[in-house]
Amino acid sequence: MTTFTIGTRGSALATTQTGTVADALAELSGLTAHTTLVKTEGDVTSGSLAQLGGTGVFAAALRVALMEGRCDLAVHSLKDLPTQQPAGLSIAATPPRVDVRDALCARDGLTLEELPAGSTIGTGSPRRSAQLKYARPDLQIVDIRGNVGTRLGRVKGSPEQADDGGVGRDAQGDLDAVVLAAAGLERLGLQAHITQYLDPTVMLPAPGQGSLAVECRSEALAEDTALNRALAELDDDATRLAVTAERGLLARLEAGCAAPIGALATLEADVLALDAVVCAPDGSDVIRRRATTTEVTDAGAAALGVALAEQLLREGAAELAGL
Structure with a gap:
């Protein structure tokens, strides 16, 4: 394998994000990167969308291209991805997060x-x-x-x-x-x-905001390849832990990316802290809470998100936000 292909949507932001990841992986792996434009409508069949379980059309189109082998990787804005991961696909890397605000x-x-x-x-x-x-x-x-x-x-x-x-x-x-x-x-x-x-004290960002997700076919991760080694090197531990906590909260609240919910996790020393806000859609009231954990593992981060979501639900978050 001397090359790899990354699928991208056609917008300026999507191609910029994809290009950044492609260049980083090419440098880390020594392979040549190619990008391929994936249409978000027209080439996506209803059967493929049904298989993906109602995923938004932009993510779904890239995921169909991955499953059909038209590309090796896809780059998503993590905040736009549903929390339920499709069977057969894995998030292989979360590059270092940029500005969350x-x-x-x-x-x-x-x-x-x-x-x-x-x-x-x-x-x-x-x-x-x-x-x-x-x-x-x-x-x-x-x-x-x-x-x-x-x-x-x-x-x-x-x-x-x-x-x-x-x-x-x-x-x-x-x-x-x-x-x-x-x-x-x-x-x-x-x-x-x-x-x-x-400032996040005024407006908490969406779970995963400022982060990218590099997705691939799960079966491909089992191989010891230059590309997989590059993906492992590109993956940022602090970013992965933070977004795992944020998305764990979102999943437990059974809320989509359009819900009036903000979340931001930060890792300092050996403590992972998660701030979350659930809002009434009309802005009349909010519930804002924080939780922390010293179990700075993927499992610990996910558990932190679930625990804070449980607290929010006990305090009426579902009724407040209309979840």
Whole structure:
């Protein structure tokens, strides 16, 4: 084996993320990396989607390509992956996590605190919407869709951004601000649009935010190959433990990536800490709790997530968030 193939979606963010992983694995393995574009619609049959158990169409298309052998690896934004792993596929590596925070991109350089009452903020995330409403109930939250360029173009005074193949732009300059993941903006070199990084004390990120997942066929991991050795080297222990705890919480709450739930785990010395928030969709109330463990193993991280989820459920999280 002298080459390997990574499947990618066609958006600018997806190809940038995939390229970063491909370059790292090529350097670590000495192999040549090739990327192949995987369409998110059209080439995905209903049978394949059913086999994947209702996975979102973007992840499903890449996973079908993996199972059919059209690529050796797929790179996902971990926060977009369902917590249930499909049979026959494994997450082979979680590269070092980048910025976990959400970012405010506002007109005139304004911060969340400085936005006037009645200002409009765009987001397509119930988690962000609920936490924004809780922090600033006097703002108007507008549901938006589209790729990063489209969303940035919605901010008043923002220079028009190039579309990258996502949902088409239907408005320009009609909002006072938008909220996006800092990691995506930074990966695309668009951090100049950020007017404020939102501290996790104000807005907890989505489980897995800022992290990538490199997925492969499970059977391929059993082999001692240059690619598998490179994947093991690319995998970051602290990142894997953190996202295992976060996704363990999400799985126990039986909530999808669109639920009004935030979670962030951090590893310091020999203690893994997990912060979580469950919100009423209208932002009227939140339950925010923290738990820690000194069992810094994959099993310990998963157990930490489950334990904190159990506490949240006992305190009414399901009723609050409508889970």
